[in-house]
Amino acid sequence: MSVDTKIRPLSGRDWDSIIALERRAYSASGLSEDEAVLRSRGTDHSSCFVLEHRGQFGGYLLALPLPLFRCPDLERCESFEGRSDNIHTHDMVIRDEFRGQGFGSLLLTYLATTAQSRGFRTASLVAVHGTEVLWPRLGYRPHSELTLPAGYGASAVYMSMELKPPSEV
Structure with a gap:
């Protein structure tokens, strides 16, 4: 990571930027979440x-511990309590002017390393907008047999991958 680039935990002061970026990324497709839900x-x-x-704020990644094969409903607030050995990437958006510089991969690698060190064994996500073709090269496998909440759209695909323990990385 360059000295010009930093990844840090989300804080309360980030929400205005996150909400604005999320709206720009998803409003046209109908996938944008209500502020309270997000x-x-x-x-x-x-x-x-x-x-x-x-x-400058360059992007964000929201992930949460969820049981494997479960994902949030985009249309309602949910409580995510309890222990899971799966970390679910709910959303990741990079600002347009910072795309194509590897920042998405940087955030995902940071999440995987953090999740592995915390004992997570798998990672999951829901691929939207046809991005399911991109994720296999990072190790994700599609689970097309799963029915997802309607808010993700008919073409959304749940995907998961195993995380290697820190000793195997």
């Missing part, structure tokens, strides 16, 4: 991160 995804600050580049 905030309910970021309650575990040990698995939600902000990317800063040259002192």
Whole structure:
């Protein structure tokens, strides 16, 4: 990671930037979440991160411990309590002007390393907008047989991968 780039835990002061970026990324497709619903995804600050580049907000990643094969409903606030050995990446968005510089991969690698050190054994996500073709190269496998909440859209695909224990990385 360059000295100009920093990943840090999400804090309360980040929400205005996160909400604005989430709206720009998803409003046109109908996948944008209500503010209260989105905030309910970021309650575990040990698995939600902000990317800063040259002192500017560059993007975010919201992840939460959820049982494997479960994902949040985009249309309602939910409580995510309890222990899980799966970390679910709910959302990741990089600002347009910072795309194509590897920041998405940097955030995902940071999450995987953090999750592995905390004892998570698997990682999951829901691929939207046809991105399911991108995730296998990072180790994710599709689970097309799963029915997802309607809010994700008909083409959304649940995907997961095993995380290697820190001793095997």
